[in-house]
Amino acid sequence: MKFFYAGLAITIYSLITFYIGWNLKALLQAFHLYRWPVVFWFILYLVAFGFIIGRFHASLSPFSVIGSYWMFVLQYGIVLCILANILVKWTPLSTKMVGTGAVVTLIILFILGTYNAYSPVVRYLTIEVDKPGEDMRVVMASDFHLGVLSHKGHLQKFVDLSNAQKPDVVLLAGDIVDDSPRRFFKNGMGDVMKQLESTYGVYGILGNHEYYGKEIPQFKAAMKDAHVQILMDETILINNRFYLTGREDITEKKRLALEALKPKNEQLTWVVMNHTPNDLDEPAKLGVDFHVSGHTHKGQMWPNHLITKRIFELDYGHLEKKKMHALVSSGYGFWGPPTRIGSRSELWVVDLKFTQN
Secondary structure, three states: OHHHHHHHHHHHHHHHHHHHHHHHHHHHHHOOOOOOHHHHHHHHHHHHOHHHHOOOOHHHHHHHHHHHHHHHHHHHHHHHHHHHHHHHHHOOOOHHHHHHHHHHHHHHHHHHHHHHHHOOEEEEEEEEEEEEOOOEEEEEEOOOOEOOOEOHHHHHHHHHHHHHOOOOEEEEOOOOEOOOOHHHHHOOHHHHHOOOOOOOOEEEOOOHHHHHHOOHHHHHHHHHHOOEEEOOOEEEEEOOOEEEEEOOOOOOOOOOOHHHHOOOOOOOEEEEEOOOOOOOHHHHHHOOOEEEEOOOHHHOEOOOHHHHHHHOOOOOEEEEEOOEEEEEOOOOOOOOOOOOEOOOOEEEEEEEEEEEO
16 A cells, blocks of 8 residues: 555656656747757656665765755745746737746745755744743744755854854754765754854754654764754753753654653753654643743745644744743755745744742
8 A cells, every 4th residue: 555655646747747757848838949859758757756866875865965956946936837828828918928937936935945945044032931940041943954955054044143142952853864864964054053142051942853863873873973962761960950852753662651651840941852843732731831832834935834734733932831832943054945935044042030939
């Protein structure tokens, strides 16, 4: 049955690719530029399946890059092709005119999406915790997907933005690398990560992509060398000020229940990192004060956010549930195409204000 569904998905994907290619062919013919049909279709399908081809061996990684960009073309190309077909059929506009407009629209969306992906913003939030304590500043980010396209320069921007906030603690809420930590090692990203400054340290958790890469020991070693402490179903007490819990992602079926990680001293603030915001009821019931997640990317590219909004109670932003404050970030990096439409690469600066003296 698994092979049946895989075959069905590949068939549908191939048909969509053919539809886009058929429209591109019509545009090239309108400009008398269509040549060598076999070469045209071979290159098109090579690009379309580049993301899969690039997974077979590290030497084929350029195909992964090409395939990532193709995802953007696929998502918006199919919509533009449908609109173009309607306009050509039901209006006096020519294939040449409509096709040119579609290509220009795609280029504009690509430029805008690239800017949103590589120009991160700092978002601020102040929350009140009904417990005794000293006010504290937290920098939180998720979904870096560090690798080929979310590169060393992009990470350096994060470090600079984070350090400018003078945080007490930095939280990295999963999907720090894009499956494998090899690029993190190879490109010296650990030297950049080491530059992060905070009063009480930098802490991270695993996301689903760290599990997909199946190199968790290597990932933990890379993070340790970069001065990032990875918590895997662990609760630690930081400077006798607050408890920090880092959960395994739901990808790990044997992860512990949150109740098993609950600290005994309920007078201190309890902060929980859980990459996927799959359940907010449990932490709210158990008395978590601040719960941070990522994973959703806020859909990354419009209108995908309509899907994430239906899947998760909170797919983006801040929600107060009972006495718990939950925060879900759209992510600092991106998965697949380095583009964002309707979302923005970001990091959050959260000021915790304690109401009891």
